[in-house]
Amino acid sequence: MNKINSHKDLKVWQESMILVEEIYRLTSNFPKEEQFGLISQMRRASISIPSNIAEGAGRNGYAEFIRFLYISLGSLSELETQVEISYRLKYSEENEIITNRIFFIKNMLSKLINKLKEDK
Template sequence: MHQFKELLIWKKSRLFCSKIYNVTADFPSEEKFGITNQLRRASVSIASNIAEGSSRNSNKEFARFLEIAIGSAYEVETQLLISSDLGFINEEGITELILLLEEIIKMTSKFRTTLL
């Protein structure tokens, strides 16, 4: 069993989630139950799956939860790109978020391979 609070991927995922909440606070109010909600839920899912997976009894199970976290990260990336297409996020904002997200994906993928 891993201590998720000590994992850098979990710490970065939490930070990323906070950034998503801050960015989406400026989205149009009519998107509250649309893309704002989707982005927030998917970003929470990244850190949550890392934490939940760390409690599992085997590395194989933990690796599966990391795979789900990576899937959520790609979901967030797609939603960020759509948000940019709709003009909800400026170029500078999306670049920063995508770079952080790519770092989280790479780190999580690499960590996952050590478990298998």
């Protein structure tokens, strides 16, 4: 893999930043009693995804980058579950755009991890 100039050059980081915006919009309509519950959890999980991509890209070497990409993948799975919970609790309607973006980011993260493992 070629050395990136900035984590901002990574499509997976760009897509995960869009996901953060979508999650903030989605949760802005949740009941106020969820302010310190599901709203906070979903926002933190979404923020964790691009944050860990950025931190990993700024580290020294592929092994550390891969480790942070796995953390992002974990946060993405956590967020996927929380989105499902929000549907089940009827706080939101099923949102195909968010669901598809989560799936897309999962695929990109997995491919990037595999590519970095090959290049090590």
